[in-house]
Amino acid sequence: MGWFKREKQNISPDSQKLDIPDGQWEKCAGCDEIIHKKQLEINAWVCYKCDHHFRVGSEEYISLLFDKNSFKELDKKMKSGDPLEFSDTKKYKDRINSTIKKTGLYDAVRTGTGKINGKKAVLGCMDFKFIGGSMGSVVGEKLARAIDKAYDTKSPMIIISQSGGARMMEGALSLMQLAKTSARLSKLADAKIPYISILTDPTTGGTTASYAMLGDINIAEPKALIGFAGPRVIKQTIGKDLPKGFQRSEFLQEHGFVDFICHRKELKNRLDLVLGYLSN
């Protein structure tokens, strides 16, 4: 094994570290820079070189937006019931169980109450890593209950979306979650309780066609993919290449569907400011 060791020593210590990531390094999809996780965390999981917003989940958003230790999770262990006993190349039940094991999450949304700079709020935050952030019965029910919580406690509702749309494996029941969540939001609107939708990369399909587009204020993170149909489907349908920047946050703002785009590092303070205007 002597030759092997020698060869290894020829690599500079720096690049050696980069070629063999020990789970502490991430490559930026925007500029290919290799960045240490600690560095990312300090910078709100945004690349300090090119401002690329790394895709992060509920854990990160909760720590970014909510005052320390103020978040109390609701319905943490609610789990899919596999109503259709669905099976494609894999059983849906197995897919759910292995995803729970892999991610430590029970489904694609976490909900709870907490405080943002001392102001109370109810949050629903999706996780793309749970079956593409897809919306099935659990996402619908947890969001509906969170909206009820906002209604009962007269607290503003915030939903952070990150989702490929409705979950196929629950069939029409998934589709009905669009109706269920939107109907609940109409109650909130009638009671003049603020609802803020934050759209992150990606927000498409049934999620966009329900709560993600229904905020009193719709806020998007920079360059997030936001749309109804997926770009691949549109390209297939029209048989043409899609224009540059199509279905990105900036495109949505230009066409009038998001109020503003917000850098993740500014999100908490902007949210605080908006909540101030919407409370009476």
Place this chain on the structure above:
Amino acid sequence: MANVTLDFEKPIVELERKIEEMKSFEDNLDIQYEINKLEEKVIQLKRNVYKNLTRWQRVQLARHAERPYTLDYIYSMCDDFIELHGDRLYKDDKAMVGGFAKLDDMKVMIIGQQKGRDTKSNLYRNFGMANPEGYRKALRLMKMAEKFNVPVITMLDTPGAYPGIEAEENGQAEAIARNLLEMSRLKVPIVVCVIGEGASGGALGIGLGDRILMLENTWYSVISPESCSSILWRSWEYKEQAAEALRLTAEDLLEQGIIDRIIPEPLGGAHKDHQYMADTLKTALKEEILELQKVKPDKLVANRINKFGNMGVFEE
């Protein structure tokens, strides 16, 4: 209109053709006896075939090119239809039609996706795939119905909302989302009926109501079997399996607690007898609306929000 025969209909069509042939010899008594026997057989065959349809076969029936579409129903069921055009914002979507009409003496606002029957009319109707202006036209008509206290009927028949560049620019998702929110609190009865294909958000965009009906041979789901096959099996070849897995027929949805009622079709499907189908549907729609008109508007809205709130299966 050319006759369209689905694979599983072929033995029936073949037998019917034989009977017609024999009828040209009908002055012969022996042949008459044989014809009678064959006619009984064809009825038996039909009963068997249509009772044991697979889910994929139902999807095919739901898309049958001779099936009645929204405007066919409107003209067969209603008097004094006034079609109303445009969303008052951008343009008139030909894939979504609607207007005031009367079911006998009952005033209604009736809205639905509209497919075409041949290439030309399909291009005109965009194959029943609405753009945002279609959903916004539908909402405009529903709000007007609310203003003048007229119940709303929506008819779902679409392969999906149109996936195009303009559709995205004009907020396809926002248009559907807005309809869901506004329909949930509309203060007049809404009766929804799936008359053909109920494909995903494009169908649901006019599908939130107090009573949800499906014709016997229709489908309603989160995705079409073909697209489901291409995503989950990574091939277009598994559409039959996908249709089974999605459990998307009227019976399935009744079992899942999503719809309230199945409207029976004539033997062989709605396309076998347009007028009979329209009469059956008309009777059902009138029954539902009369029931709903007994409920006070605030209660109606609360019930509607709860109805959808109860949909979903989970463990805790």
